[in-house]
Amino acid sequence: MDVYLHSTGTVLPGPPIDIPTLAKMFDLPSVWEQWADSFIDTPTRHYSVDLDSGELRFSLADLATTAGERALAAAGAAPSDVDLVVMGTSSPDMLMPATVNVVADRLGIDDVATYQLQSGCAGAIQALDVARRLLGSGGHRTALVLGADSCAKHLDLTADVSALPPGEQVNGVLFGDGAGAAVLRTEPGAHEVALRWTRVRCVGHGREPGQTLNWFGAADRHADRPAAIEDYQAVRDAVPPLAAETLDEALEALDWDRGELDYVLPPQLSGRMTDEIHARLDVPDAQEVSCVRDTGNTGNALPFFQLERLLPRMIAGDRAVGVAIESSKWIKAGYALEKVGA
Incomplete structure (x- = not known):
């Protein structure tokens, strides 16, 4: 059975944070900025935490719910249409309950199969793979697939970053927060x-x-x-x-x-x-x-x-x-x- 991608939805928390802002916040030397610009070359990232106050503004469930809402709206699908939810993340809000179930509840999705996959950058494709196989078997018709991560829980705004080894410094430059979602169905949609x-x-x-x-x-x-x-x-x-x-x-x-x-x-x-x-x-x-x-x-x-x-x-x-x-x-x-x- 063919499976079709109907829509996507994404969300980024807060304003973009650039390298000079990070360097100033953590009192890092100009050579660090040069290293980040040339070696990493990721100009901006977004955080769920407010860097001035340290307050966490968005949970992973917050972000994933917004992405799911946007994907469903773009597909013209109602929560009642969904009979399968699969989520990939390396940073769930808690070990239990699984974030996927919190998101399903917030979206008004109930009495469906849900799966949460604990994985890093491959987790979104693992979620697509699980959804495609379950839809293809004929047991389900509409899947909401989610991928979301938040490094905010690992940000220590009081740390002396200059004293950290490179293996810890690099994470603060590489990663930001965000969520995405897609609606898969067994019937072709507008995008076909x-x-x-x-x-x-x-x-x-x-x-x-x-x-x-x-x-x-x-x-x-x-x-x-x-x-x-x-x-x-x-x-x-x-x-x-x-x-x-x-x-x-x-x-x-x-x-x-x-x-x-x-x-x-x-x-x-x-x-x-x-x-x-x-x-x-x-x-x-x-x-x-x-x-x-x-x-x-x-x-x-x-x-x-x-x-x-x-x-x-x-x-x-x-x-x-x-x-x-x-x-x-x-x-x-x-x-x-x-x-x-x-």
């Missing part, structure tokens, strides 16, 4: 874009994690270990070839020629990394759909920001492949779309 293929594979056997996020309970809340660590060099080394492998797998599975690809949606870790990955993908005839320089790295929300840019541009016969790579234990994920109507 078919979700042709999804694939998720863990390839982390024998590899050290490239990123670690820690959770703290009552017994270890004062433990002397960082909340977030990023091995950015390991990510730079591993992600481009993994992304190229995923694109090749999509083209082979669908029997699409490289020259037939109209759009490519590469991983969005940072502005600089996206450029490196896109060059490695070697699809000069395909248009790149990227957003990280505008949105910051919003984790599992990012694919929906890319899709939001892609859908209005597709015309009959257009083909697109999206790729996401998670560095925590090395997951490669991809999806393919084809415009089947006028």
Whole structure:
């Protein structure tokens, strides 16, 4: 059974925060600004926390609910139409209840199957994969797929950032907050874009994690270990070839020629990394759909920001492949779309 992408919805919290603002806030030297500009090249990001007061303005459920509302409205779908909700996130508001269920409740969605996938940057595509397979089996007709992340809970506004090791400093530059959503159905919608293929594979056997996020309970809340660590060099080394492998797998599975690809949606870790990955993908005839320089790295929300840019541009016969790579234990994920109507 074919599955169709009907709509997307996204949200970013608060105003954009640029590198000079971060440098001033944490009293960082100009050399840090130069490093962030040249090595990371992600000009802005958005935070759910107010940087002046430290007040948390938006929970992950707040953001995901808004994205879900926007996706449903864009699809002309009512909450009662939804019979499946799948969410990917690496930063739920709490361990229980799952954020997906809080969002479903706020949206007025009830008596449906819900799933929350704990994953980093590949989580949104994992959610698309689960939804596509369940819709394709004939058991469901309409799915709301969510991807959202918030690094706000890891921001220590009192920290001496200049004293932190690079693996902790880089997280504050790389990541921001945001949420995205999509409506999938078994009938074509106004866009008539078919979700042709999804694939998720863990390839982390024998590899050290490239990123670690820690959770703290009552017994270890004062433990002397960082909340977030990023091995950015390991990510730079591993992600481009993994992304190229995923694109090749999509083209082979669908029997699409490289020259037939109209759009490519590469991983969005940072502005600089996206450029490196896109060059490695070697699809000069395909248009790149990227957003990280505008949105910051919003984790599992990012694919929906890319899709939001892609859908209005597709015309009959257009083909697109999206790729996401998670560095925590090395997951490669991809999806393919084809415009089947006028």
